[in-house]
Amino acid sequence: MAASLPVAGLAQAADDPGNGDGPEASAAADHQQGAHVGPDVVAPGERGELDALLIPPPALTAEPGRVRHYEIVAMDRDIEVAKGVFFPAWTYNGTVPGPVMRATEGDILEVEFSNAGSHPHTIHFHGIHPANMDGVFEIVEPGESFTYRFPARPYGMQLYHCHAPPLKKHIHKGLYGAFIIDPPTPRPPAKELVMVMNGFDTDGDGENNFYAVNGKAFYYAKFPIRVRRSELVRIYLANLTEFDLINSFHLHGDFFRYYRTGSTDQFEYTDTIMQCQGERGIIEIDFANTGLFMFHAHQSEFAELGWMGFFDVVDE
């Protein structure tokens, strides 16, 4: 049964020719505004280059008291944040965001931090830990080092970032990363991904010029993330965008469960969530359909300045 919707100021429209967004229509759109997806998208980086940031190390079964050792080095590095645009970043281990750290609740997290950068830095972890391990008071000068050691808890999607003053500078320069604490009872098996939403103010005017997940504008539009329809997709999502009050995640063509912070089993069923800076959570998607599904910030400006990507959902 066809419902007729009112159209202001117009007589009954002519017969709808059918799906307007056929292949021809999208080809025309590509001609006008450039490619949306695939190798013609203008984005920095090579295929697979961001895998270490996208795919977390595997979860280990609970073994209270086990030591999880990580080595983190702060270093200054020019990184390509959009095609041809280089940003003089402050990094953990050379990438923005820094490497994904992972522990199971009850593990002892041991992070050997050395500062090879030109400014004093720290690592401040979100989670439960003693005050002297908080990355606020023990400023690590260039050339010096410090070892953080504390039990990892509570489980959930945590994060880490530099807390040396001025805080705004040290965060927007790129000193942050994802820190996953797994629950004692393992989560159901899934294709696991990490996405850290970030922005880059390349001309120092206090406004971001480019936005991304995992540091490269439009990277996942050029190289869509391939997932299987039969497999649960779990995204550990965090927002480390400086200057803007919030950032958001919107999935096309499907809904997901969103566990805010991921430290309880409470979730919301939706297709759009927002996070303020430092907020994070876990997204679980059971894709209903195959095909290319866009995901992006639902602040259109962020999406059009680089924070946009695609899932390529396939049947095996």
Next chain:
Amino acid sequence: MTTDAAALQRWTWGLRLSVLLPVLLLLGAAALVSSTNGSLTSLVGANPPPADELEIRRATFHANEISVLVRNPQRDAITIASVTVDDAIVPFTVDGPKRLGRLRSATINIPFTWVEDDPYSIGVTSSSGIQSTIEVPAAFEAPAPSRATFTGYALIGFLVGIVPVVLGMMWLPALRRADPRWLAAFMALTAGLLTFLAIDAFAEALELQASLPSALGGPGLIVLGVAVSYLGLSWTAHRLTKGTPTGDGVAPLAGVGLATMIAVGVGLHNLGEGLAIGSSFALGEVALGSVLVTGFMVHNVSEGLGIVAPVAEGKRRVSSLRLAALALVAGGPVILGAWIGGFITNEILGVFFFAIAVGAALEVVVEVGRYIARRAAGGLTSGAVVGGFLAGLAIMYTTSLLVG
């Protein structure tokens, strides 16, 4: 003669070499300094990092496309990395390499379905992330060079340049019967209006050079333009009067000769006027309505009067062909200027043209002044001359309000 010959003979090879020696030593010293690769200047401090900010000269809108003209205003090369329209990254092409050397320009073409009359903010980001932005208050289709616009500029130039000059020249029969004191007053009026035109062109040249990167040396360009036209016209005026036999030195230019000089001075100014009209129209800065065209016509009528004033005094008849040629010399450049301004964007050329107009107008003021001083009763300080000069300034100022 013998001493001259002896002096010539002393131009030995050794002497010639000694003339070249400072040049050779200078080249050597310059090469030495540049070979130190900045270690000399580092003794007194470090150079600040380059701004890496591209200068956006203009944005024009065409069917499904936006064109942005950019220039690298600094010494170090800049690479165009990213382009945004209203804070959205858009695909683009550059008509040449994306890396621009010192003072090099390039056109960026952006495929874009823009909306008529909407404001747009267009950003160009260099590889070091520095963004320059141009705000377009309202998008409109840029006039493409066509036979119609070519004819249009010619027609506007004809109306604004030639028609008023011819109208002004039609006062010639009346001027011939005028009292000598009135003639002197009209000559002074010519000097007054040329003074106004010189100041006007100088202001235009200064304003335009301020928009240039400092490396292009706008002030020097103005000095050069003024000097070239002033001295060039002085030299020409001297040649024109050489045939006139006078007892004491160079006689002041008079009659058709002076009229020609005035026509040249007015014409060079009108070239700049045409340039301003053409480029303003092409950039959409001026709604070139009938009011503006009428305003320019009224403004330029007095120029025709100024040209024929020195002819009126002469006893000889001047052929209408010669008068037509004078009108063409004075008014025709508006057409030429409108074409150049409408189809080519070149601020350097604009500054130079305006500077030439300044020098030309000043030189003709001097010629007219010399003429009045010699021929007019009471010289430069008579009431008729002072009144005429002030009237010339006042007329130009008042009519300029019509086009302001």
